[in-house]
Amino acid sequence: KMADRLHNMRTLGSMAPNKQYKIAGETLYIYAPLAHRLGLFEIKTELEDLSFKYEHPGEYERISRLISQSEAGREMVYNDFASPILKRLDAMGLDYEAKARLKSVYSIWRKMDTKHIPFEEVYDLYAMRIIFDVPEGVSEKEMCFKIYSALTDLYRPHPDRTRDWITNPKANGYQALHVTLMGPDGNWIEVQIRSRRMDEIAEKGFAAHWKYKIGEHEEESELNVWLKTIKDILDDPTPNAIDFLDTLKLNLFATEIVVFTPKGELLTLPAGATVLDVAFTLHSQLGMRCIAGKVNHKLVPLSHRLNSGDQVEVLTSHSQSPKPEWMNFLATAKAKTRLRKELRRVQQPVIEEGKKIFDDFMVQNDIIVNNSVMTKILGTYHVSTREELFYKLGSGEVSIDDYLNVNTSRGARSLVSRLFRLGFGGDNKKTKVKKLLTTPEEPSEKQAEKPKINTKETYVLRFNEQESNFAFAECCRPIPGDEVMGFITDDGTVEVHSLTCPRAQVLKASYGPRILATKWDEISGSFLANIRIEGIDRHGILQELTRMISTALNIDIRSLNIAADKEVFTCDLGVLVASTHAVDELCKSILRIEGVRKADRVRAYE
Numbered sequence: 001k002m003a004d005r006l007h008n009m010r011t012l013g014s015m016a017p018n019k020q021y022k023i024a025g026e027t028l029y030i031y032a033p034l035a036h037r038l039g040l041f042e043i044k045t046e047l048e049d050l051s052f053k054y055e056h057p058g059e060y061e062r063i064s065r066l067i068s069q070s071e072a073g074r075e076m077v078y079n080d081f082a083s084p085i086l087k088r089l090d091a092m093g094l095d096y097e098a099k100a101r102l103k104s105v106y107s108i109w110r111k112m113d114t115k116h117i118p119f120e121e122v123y124d125l126y127a128m129r130i131i132f133d134v135p136e137g138v139s140e141k142e143m144c145f146k147i148y149s150a151l152t153d154l155y156r157p158h159p160d161r162t163r164d165w166i167t168n169p170k171a172n173g174y175q176a177l178h179v180t181l182m183g184p185d186g187n188w189i190e191v192q193i194r195s196r197r198m199d200e201i202a203e204k205g206f207a208a209h210w211k212y213k214i215g216e217h218e219e220e221s222e223l224n225v226w227l228k229t230i231k232d233i234l235d236d237p238t239p240n241a242i243d244f245l246d247t248l249k250l251n252l253f254a255t256e257i258v259v260f261t262p263k264g265e266l267l268t269l270p271a272g273a274t275v276l277d278v279a280f281t282l283h284s285q286l287g288m289r290c291i292a293g294k295v296n297h298k299l300v301p302l303s304h305r306l307n308s309g310d311q312v313e314v315l316t317s318h319s320q321s322p323k324p325e326w327m328n329f330l331a332t333a334k335a336k337t338r339l340r341k342e343l344r345r346v347q348q349p350v351i352e353e354g355k356k357i358f359d360d361f362m363v364q365n366d367i368i369v370n371n372s373v374m375t376k377i378l379g380t381y382h383v384s385t386r387e388e389l390f391y392k393l394g395s396g397e398v399s400i401d402d403y404l405n406v407n408t409s410r411g412a413r414s415l416v417s418r419l420f421r422l423g424f425g426g427d428n429k430k431t432k433v434k435k436l437l438t439t440p441e442e443p444s445e446k447q448a449e450k451p452k453i454n455t456k457e458t459y460v461l462r463f464n465e466q467e468s469n470f471a472f473a474e475c476c477r478p479i480p481g482d483e484v485m486g487f488i489t490d491d492g493t494v495e496v497h498s499l500t501c502p503r504a505q506v507l508k509a510s511y512g513p514r515i516l517a518t519k520w521d522e523i524s525g526s527f528l529a530n531i532r533i534e535g536i537d538r539h540g541i542l543q544e545l546t547r548m549i550s551t552a553l554n555i556d557i558r559s560l561n562i563a564a565d566k567e568v569f570t571c572d573l574g575v576l577v578a579s580t581h582a583v584d585e586l587c588k589s590i591l592r593i594e595g596v597r598k599a600d601r602v603r604a605y606e
Contacts, residue, residue: 005031006043009050016456017517021485021499024051025508025515039172039205048106055499056109056483063105063112066119074100074125081183082128085191088150089130096132101192103127113500116532116600127190131199140195141166144177147193155181158188166198168258171268174202229334257308269306272331276302279314280335287335288342289316303329322346347391354394361400459486459494459516464524470494472527476501477604479527481580486516494518502605526576528558529583530604533571535596537564542571544593549575553589555582572602 009027012020028051035044053060078100089096103111103125111122130147134140144166151157161180169175177193194202233244255271259278267281275293279286279302290302294313306312322342330336362369369377374386381398383389392398453459462469463480470486476498478484483499487507494516497504508515535541542562549555559574577583583601590599 002031002035002038002040002043006047009047012050012054017458018455018515019512020054021515021517022508022512024054025505026512027051028055029505029509035205037172039174039201041203041205045104045106049104052106052109058483059109060105063108063119067102067105067108067125070125077183077185077187078126078128080185081189084154085128085130085151088154089147092146092150094132094135094147096130098128098130100126101129116598116602123187124190127192129192129194129199131194131196134195134197140198143195144193148177148179151179151181151191151193155183157181161188161190168266168268171256173205176202229332229337232334232337257306259306259308260311262311262313267312270331273306274302274329274331275300275304275306275312275314276326277330277332277335278306278312279316280330280338281332282314284338284342286314286316287338288322289318289320291315291317291320302326305329344387347387350394351387351390352394354390354392357393357400358390453488453492453494453516455488455513455516457517459518460521461486461496461518462522464522470496470518473497473501473503475503475605477528479529479577479580479583480520480523484518484520486518487511488514488516498603500603523579526556526578529575529577530602531573531575531583531587531590532598532600532602533569533573533590533596534598535569535593537567537569538595541569541593541595545571545590545596548589548593549573549586553586555586 005027008023012023015023027047032044032047032051035041035047049060082098082100086098089098103122108119108122108125111117112119132143132147134143158180161178163176163178165174165176165178175194175198178190179193180188180190183189256268257271257273259267259269259273261267261278261282267278269277269281275295276287276290278293279290292302292315293300293304294315295304295306295310297311322339324343326339327336330339378384378386378389381389381392383392393400459470461480461484471493472478473487473495478496478498478501484496485499485504485508486494486496487504489495496518497507533545546557546560549557556576557573558576560571561573562569562571564570575586577586580601587599587601590596
């Protein structure tokens with residue numbers, strides 16, 4: 001499947017734009033993280049770069065061009081850094097290979113986008129990789145630390161950036177010793193030290209283990225643990241496809257932490273894991289009975305988030321029972337799956353009772369329930385699933401008479417009247433209800449006028465004071481000029497999302513046929529953009545800033561929040577602009593003010 005997806009991405013240029021968004025979105029959402037989790041580093045990097053190329057073609061070309069232009073200077077810096085290292089390794093009599101590993105285009109862009117920095121400030125464009133053949137009679141680990149010792153004799157290591165992935169391999173089997181050194185040009189450069197075996201496993205993943213017939217590896221058992229978790233989720237009798245993907249992703253791309261049990265057993269968990277995650281990792285029953293924990297011998301609640309190196313003891317009680325709110329502070333897929341199963345088991349009798357109440361009422365009132373009616377009923381009760389509705393009915397949290405009583409007196413509000421905006425009274429209520437619930441609604445005049453959207457064509461976005469053929473998504477609030485995509489909502493409206501919006505990634509992976517390629521056309525109006533400004537504080541800088549924005553640039557300020565901490569200030573500014581071009585010009589003008597060091601647009605989801 002992974003090879004098929006890689007081939008699809010390599011030939012994506014022949015597809016329609018909306019298909020490109022759909023497939024690239026799916027790839028970034030699930031296939032690239034899955035390749036990463038299986039240790040298929042080469043495939044993961046290519047999938048990410050190809051997805052980025054089709055979603056942001058302009059940025060891809062720009063960053064590729066900048067990498068190419070800076071190659072000569074980068075090579076000179078690398079040679080200055082590497083020459084003393086190569087001499088030392090030669091003197092040690094090692095059989096080795098040393099090379100510079102360039103950061104991928106996608107990784108560079110991610111760093112620029114999340115940290116709001118230009119290309120020139122991405123200092124870790126490359127890392128040095130040393131791959132050695134293990135000499136006779138010396139262990140891999142011993143050889144790695146001999147090389148480490150030689151490197152730190154030549155350059156100063158960063159005190160907090162040494163990573164020993166040999167003693168504690170990553171969950172995807174990755175092993176190496178990383179050290180970050182201060183180069184001769186004053187920039188930090190990471191050096192990755194690996195044996196030939198470690199390098200093959202890092203590049204080719206778990207499949208490379210078959211080449212090395214040296215018995216069961218700890219990292220292989222890590223894979224088995226993860227696969228058992230996936231099997232647990234798939235064994236769920238009523239799996240929801242989107243829930244499954246979200247749960248799966250919990251353990252795909254998460255940064256890992258390492259914690260210890262009181263007996264010194266090592267546990268690898270995703271960052272953000274809690275005491276409760278540890279309990280479920282050790283045993284499902286420990287998770288169900290967990291009441292608190294001891295972290296480094298101090299009592300903490302079961303929602304306490306752990307740090308790498310913590311020693312964790314789980315405290316339990318026979319009177320404890322699992323709570324639905326626990327789902328909010330679990331970070332591991334195993335824990336979420338086990339808790340969901342247990343809650344469903346406990347709630348099942350109540351759900352059955354609620355279903356009986358619901359079905360009896362429908363039979364008594366001669367109402368036939370189809371999917372569209374059920375969707376409207378769920379919306380009325382503000383629940384997302386039938387099980388949730390039945391549980392509320394069965395537990396008495398809500399009553400069916402609250403909304404569903406069709407036999408109400410004249411003028412009373414019922415579920416049907418709420419759904420179809422129709423008051424009931426007079427005779428033949430039952431027939432009218434049945435008819436309304438079992439036949440599709442006649443489209444209103446406004447609905448009938450809605451033109452059918454061709455998803456294969458690029459959708460042209462138009463917006464002015466009189467009308468608009470789309471709606472801005474609240475989750476990311478893009479503005480004209482942003483790279484955006486369209487999503488056709490249930491009522492046929494085109495909702496426009498920024499391509500970098502986290503919600504857009506989910507939509508591309510989950511609702512591919514409803515994705516639209518878009519382009520901006522006739523847009524007139526003012527749109528809210530948020531700018532973050534940082535700099536050195538001085539007397540009068542706020543007055544100068546507001547005067548320049550309002551008077552010199554004639555831009556309306558909608559919000560302003562400024563705070564100074566000793567000599568440094570931060571300002572969050574909300575302004576009304578016509579497009580991204582206006583934002584770029586505004587940031588350039590702000591940077592000309594004495595003392596301002598940084599001015600960048602901040603997205604709604606950041």
